[in-house]
Amino acid sequence: MLAFIGRRLGTLFVILFGSSFILYNLTAISGDPREQYAFSTDEESRSALRALIRQLDLETPPPIRYFKWLKGVLGVFMGRVDFGITRDNEAVLTRLAAAIPTTLKLVTAATLTAILLGIALGIVTALRQYSRFDYVITFFSFLMFSLPIFWVAVLLKQFLAIEFNDFLAVGYIDIKWRLFMAALTAVFWAGVVGGSRARLAKVAGTAFVLSFAILSAIVSLKWFYDPSLGPVVVFLLSIGIAFAVTAISMGLDNRPALKSSLTIAVITLALYYPLQYIFDRYSSWLLILLLAILTISTAALVSVLFAKIDRGSVIRTTIITSIGCGFVVILDRLLSTWKEYLLLDGVNGRPIPTVGQLNPLLTTDDFWILRLDSTVHLILPTIALTLISFAGYIRFSRGTMLEVLTQDYIRTARAKGLNERTVVVRHAFRNTLIPLTTIIVVDLAGVIGGAIITERVFGWSGMGTLFNKAISTYDLNLLMGVFAVTATLSVVANLVADLLYAALDPRIRTGNGR
Amino acid sequence: MSIFKRKTSAVQSAEIDSAENAIANKEVQGLTQRQIVTRRFLNHRAAVTSLIILTTLILIVFAGSGFNIGPWKIPGWWKYNIDTLGDLNTCSEGRLGCPTLSVVPKWLGGNGMSLGDHPLGQDDIGHDYLALVLRGAQRSLMVTFIIGIVAGVIGTVVGAVAGFFAGRIDNVLMRFVDFLITIPSIIIGSVIGYHFGNLGALFLAFYLGLFAWTGLSRLVRGEFLSLREREFVDAARVAGASNRRIIFKHILPNAVGVIVVSVTLLMSGAILLETALSYLGFGVTPPDVSLGLLISTYQDSFTTRPYLFWWPGVAIITIALSINFIGDGLRDAFDPRQRRKVTLKERRTKLVRGLSRKSADV
Numbered sequence: 001m002l003a004f005i006g007r008r009l010g011t012l013f014v015i016l017f018g019s020s021f022i023l024y025n026l027t028a029i030s031g032d033p034r035e036q037y038a039f040s041t042d043e044e045s046r047s048a049l050r051a052l053i054r055q056l057d058l059e060t061p062p063p064i065r066y067f068k069w070l071k072g073v074l075g076v077f078m079g080r081v082d083f084g085i086t087r088d089n090e091a092v093l094t095r096l097a098a099a100i101p102t103t104l105k106l107v108t109a110a111t112l113t114a115i116l117l118g119i120a121l122g123i124v125t126a127l128r129q130y131s132r133f134d135y136v137i138t139f140f141s142f143l144m145f146s147l148p149i150f151w152v153a154v155l156l157k158q159f160l161a162i163e164f165n166d167f168l169a170v171g172y173i174d175i176k177w178r179l180f181m182a183a184l185t186a187v188f189w190a191g192v193v194g195g196s197r198a199r200l201a202k203v204a205g206t207a208f209v210l211s212f213a214i215l216s217a218i219v220s221l222k223w224f225y226d227p228s229l230g231p232v233v234v235f236l237l238s239i240g241i242a243f244a245v246t247a248i249s250m251g252l253d254n255r256p257a258l259k260s261s262l263t264i265a266v267i268t269l270a271l272y273y274p275l276q277y278i279f280d281r282y283s284s285w286l287l288i289l290l291l292a293i294l295t296i297s298t299a300a301l302v303s304v305l306f307a308k309i310d311r312g313s314v315i316r317t318t319i320i321t322s323i324g325c326g327f328v329v330i331l332d333r334l335l336s337t338w339k340e341y342l343l344l345d346g347v348n349g350r351p352i353p354t355v356g357q358l359n360p361l362l363t364t365d366d367f368w369i370l371r372l373d374s375t376v377h378l379i380l381p382t383i384a385l386t387l388i389s390f391a392g393y394i395r396f397s398r399g400t401m402l403e404v405l406t407q408d409y410i411r412t413a414r415a416k417g418l419n420e421r422t423v424v425v426r427h428a429f430r431n432t433l434i435p436l437t438t439i440i441v442v443d444l445a446g447v448i449g450g451a452i453i454t455e456r457v458f459g460w461s462g463m464g465t466l467f468n469k470a471i472s473t474y475d476l477n478l479l480m481g482v483f484a485v486t487a488t489l490s491v492v493a494n495l496v497a498d499l500l501y502a503a504l505d506p507r508i509r510t511g512n513g514r
Numbered sequence: 515m516s517i518f519k520r521k522t523s524a525v526q527s528a529e530i531d532s533a534e535n536a537i538a539n540k541e542v543q544g545l546t547q548r549q550i551v552t553r554r555f556l557n558h559r560a561a562v563t564s565l566i567i568l569t570t571l572i573l574i575v576f577a578g579s580g581f582n583i584g585p586w587k588i589p590g591w592w593k594y595n596i597d598t599l600g601d602l603n604t605c606s607e608g609r610l611g612c613p614t615l616s617v618v619p620k621w622l623g624g625n626g627m628s629l630g631d632h633p634l635g636q637d638d639i640g641h642d643y644l645a646l647v648l649r650g651a652q653r654s655l656m657v658t659f660i661i662g663i664v665a666g667v668i669g670t671v672v673g674a675v676a677g678f679f680a681g682r683i684d685n686v687l688m689r690f691v692d693f694l695i696t697i698p699s700i701i702i703g704s705v706i707g708y709h710f711g712n713l714g715a716l717f718l719a720f721y722l723g724l725f726a727w728t729g730l731s732r733l734v735r736g737e738f739l740s741l742r743e744r745e746f747v748d749a750a751r752v753a754g755a756s757n758r759r760i761i762f763k764h765i766l767p768n769a770v771g772v773i774v775v776s777v778t779l780l781m782s783g784a785i786l787l788e789t790a791l792s793y794l795g796f797g798v799t800p801p802d803v804s805l806g807l808l809i810s811t812y813q814d815s816f817t818t819r820p821y822l823f824w825w826p827g828v829a830i831i832t833i834a835l836s837i838n839f840i841g842d843g844l845r846d847a848f849d850p851r852q853r854r855k856v857t858l859k860e861r862r863t864k865l866v867r868g869l870s871r872k873s874a875d876v
Contacts, residue, residue: 011689019693027705139560142842146834148786148806150793151827154813162817452704453790468794471704479705487696 005499012491021066023483027476028062055089056477069477073484083484084477092481095466100448100485102357103462106455107447109378110385115440117386118393123429124192125394126401133191137394144391153384153457157354161380165350168342173219182212228336231272234328238265241324249317251421257314260306261321264299268325279333283367288330295326334375337368344369351376355459381458385451389443396439400432407431434504438497445493448486551771554847561843564836571832572655579648594642595649612819635821637812643822650805651829653798654785657719658833661784664723666777669730670766676731677738678761688735694728703787707796715798719788726784730776737769771848778841782834789830805830 034049052058057065072082083092125134167173186208193203218224229237242261243252250257278287299322300315307314342349346361353359359373404410405428413427452464463482470479545553556562578592589595612635634643676687694702706721741747742765750764791797792806800807805826812822 011692015689015692015696018689019696022693023697023701023705142835142838143831145838146782146786146831148789148793148809148827148830150790150806150813151809151823151830154809154816154823158816453794456794467701467704471796483697483701486701490696 005495008495008498012495015491016487017070019487020070020480020483021063024066024069024476024480025062027474027479028065034058052087055085056087069480083481086478087473087475092477095478096463096481096485099461099463099466102460103448103451103455103464105357105374106378106381106460106462107385107451110382110389111444111447113382114386114390115393115443118390119397119436121390122394122397123401123424123432126398126405127424128191128194129402131191131194133194136191141391141394144387147388149384149388149453150457152387153380153454156380156384160383161352161354164352168224168349168351171222171225173215178212178215178219181215182208185211225342226336226339228338229328229332231269234272234332235265235269237328238268238321238325241265241328242321245321245324246317248421248425249320250313251419254310254314256306256308257303257317260299260303260314260318263302263306264318264322264325267298267302268329272329275329276333279368292326295322298322333368334372337366337372341369341372352379353377354380357460381451381454381460384457385454393436397432397436400435401428404428404431434501437504438501441497441500442490442493445489446486448489551847555843558843558846560839561846564839564843567832568836568840571651571829571836575648575651575655579645579652581652592642592645592648594645612821634825635819637822643825646803646808647805647825647829649803650808650826651833653715653802653804654788654806654830654833657715657722657788657798657804658781658785658837660716660719661723661726661788662777662781664720665727665730665780665784666773668724669727669776670734670773672727673731673734674738674761674766674769677735678742678757678765680739680742684735688732691728691731694725697725703791704794704796707791715802715804718791718797722784722787726780726787730773730780733772733776734769737772738765741765741768771844775841775845775848778837778844782837782841785830785834785837 034052057068069084072084075081081093083096086092086095121137125137128134186204189207190200190204239262242265246252246254246258246261252258296319299318303315303318304311341347342351344362346359353376357377362373410423410427413423448463451462452467455462455464456468466478467482469475470482580589580595634647636643637646672687676684702725703722707718747760747764750760788797788804789806792804793810798804798807808826809823816823
């Protein structure tokens with residue numbers, strides 16, 4: 001194994017060396033930063049040209065200049081890394097250090113949503129292969145594949161941001177729209193559940209009535225002006241999460257799992273008011289981290305108390321429930337700032353922005369208002385990125401799931417009398433996750449450099465902006481800086497994916513012979 | 515959980531599986547591989563619809579906008595081209611250059627079905643927008659097909675050579691592919707597009723194609739690696755066939771499914787890459803027109819003149835979506851494991867008849 005990793009690391013360095021050499025020279029040949037001074041003869045621009053040549057070492061031919069650059073970069077092993085300087089006479093490293101967190105912030109939520117939603121939809125469509133629901137989702141995933149993100153972005157800005165803000169000024173949804181949305185929900189759920197006509201009608205009817213009632217309640221209570229959930233809704237949601245997580249992962253027959261998940265929901269309710277007190281006084285990222293650790297350890301403790309057998313699965317179920325409950329609590333706190341946020345000076349009742357990373361007019365330093373501000377700025381880019389990227393996950397997880405479902409071990413599992421939930425979740429889904437994991441790892445590495453267009457459309461200044469600027473100003477060092485980060489991440493991710501595959505799938509072993 | 519309920523028990527479904535096999539086998543009896551593939555493809559409704567739509571679109575676009583063959587200019591049927599500057603026509607509320615397309619018939623209270631002088635409206639200075647969209651779609655289609663052809667040829671050849679000869683040649687070629695794969699396509703595209711974009715869309719497409727073949731070559735290599743171990747290759751070699759003959763006459767036809775499918779997928783990616791690059795300003799540059807360029811120019815006028823924004827987007831989506839569906843249909847057609855779902859009715863009638871006849875024969 002060690003020999004395998006060593007050999008892979010070796011090729012990895014060779015690959016990085018080769019591709020950076022190719023890109024460096026390709027870019028150097030194709031454009032010259034001196035170009036803008038080519039036709040000016042006055043003394044001022046001549047001295048500027050001389051300064052530029054000195055600064056970027058342009059007299060040296062590119063292949064040799066590449067090795068000088070490489071020497072600076074390889075300083076990373078001596079703790080003295082040097083990515084060179086940009087045309088604005090700034091260290092590339094500083095620019096990268098500023099850009100990476102921005103990009104991460106932009107893509108994290110979108111990537112996670114795309115993965116979770118894509119896998120869920122992919123699995124459900126695989127279980128309902130060739131049903132109407134399957135066809136509709138397949139059509140939509142192809143549609144998503146074919147959407148140019150900059151086009152979607154303009155539509156989202158118009159319909160989700162501008163029109164939503166206009167709607168807030170009015171505060172009323174027409175009854176026709178309410179009926180239409182309720183009908184849409186009904187069709188969706190009927191498609192997910194499937195079955196005979198009578199059952200379809202029942203599911204669709206329930207979904208229709210429920211969603212129409214919820215919408216009407218929202219409209220008449222003017223919920224969107226003050227959308228905090230309150231302890232009751234938080235408790236109900238926690239119970240719902242507890243039931244859903246248990247039902248999918250263990251089955252409701254498993255009493256210990258259900259009891260310990262429900263206990264978590266009760267604990268959430270009990271801690272609701274104390275938590276509000278803490279949130280109002282000591283809010284910071286550190287606090288949230290501490291609370292997260294506390295939540296998970298509490299969940300582990302509770303589940304250990306309840307579970308006698310099959311401890312691992314119960315612990316896992318309870319921890320997932322507790323994470324869900326934690327999210328609900330945080331969401332509730334965030335939403336309760338909404339009312340105050342709407343009335344702030346820089347917001348003026350139009351909360352969803354179309355561009356930018358934060359509202360420059362905000363003067364407050366309240367932790368939750370700032371978090372809400374960055375959340376609303378993330379809404380549009382997150383939806384746009386999710387829309388175009390989750391189609392891939394749907395297709396891939398559907399295909400893998402279908403492949404897995406035809407395997408012999410699935411037939412064996414059914415033959416020995418396991419119920420369908422166990423077969424699907426424990427036997428099929430887990431094996432679907434093996435190839436999915438490796439794809440996800442590679443994708444995660446790719447997103448760092450991949451949001452070039454999204455950043456441009458929504459006015460964020462992350463890696464994509466740096467890259468854009470580097471290309472249009474012939475800024476070779478800056479371009480190579482961006483490339484070094486993305487390429488390193490991508491090859492490392494490929495290596496990690498291979499290792500993960502070997503670790504997850506016992507059929508693949510890296511022997512000495514290969 | 516209702517999701518997990520199954521209509522049929524496992525035993526029943528196994529029976530149905532073998533019964534479906536019987537129906538499927540009966541269907542393909544006595545047909546050549548090509549006939550089977552064609553038949554399967556024609557059965558894929560979405561793919562056939564997409565093929566028709568795409569062909570129609572290509573015809574309309576090329577015939578409408580006109581094109582050059584060498585020194586000859588072939589004019590299109592549309593009366594304007596991208597250089598004609600007309601007067602901005604005034605319409606209701608004093609707005610200028612609005613679309614004259616009308617699709618609501620008179621008896622429904624509309625203005626009747628007519629194209630009018632400028633069906634899709636006019637841009638800021640009076641160019642006919644239909645002419646611009648036609649030319650943009652023509653550019654995007656040409657770029658897509660050129661990337662598909664260039665990348666398809668290089669990817670197939672590299673993959674075939676690497677897979678067939680294996681060993682050292684394979685190693686060298688695949689490491690080269692690894693080099694190229696580390697550079698994200700949009701970075702390569704931008705670098706190329708920014709510096710060669712002014713040479714015209716066709717050069718841009720050619721250069722992009724030079725870098726887009728890596729994924730394809732890996733797939734082809736995998737296919738060749740497994741096919742070269744098969745008996746028919748040994749048989750051909752014993753019969754004295756040269757390497758070139760074995761590659762092109764014996765193995766390639768067997769790998770054509772993988773190649774065709776991934777080339778279509780590559781092409782649907784290519785049109786999005788081209789529009790994205792043009793949008794960023796690294797692709798097709800003015801005075802030439804492309805769909806991405808049109809969107810990027812008019813994205814800010816969405817609230818006032820939405821038609822300038824909708825049409826190029828609709829064109830991109832139509833092209834990409836139909837290529838994707840065609841690719842899906844081809845995949846289903848070439849994949850021998852993929853079987854069409856046998857409908858309940860067929861299972862009842864055909865199967866019972868077919869099986870009973872078979873048992874009667876015995």
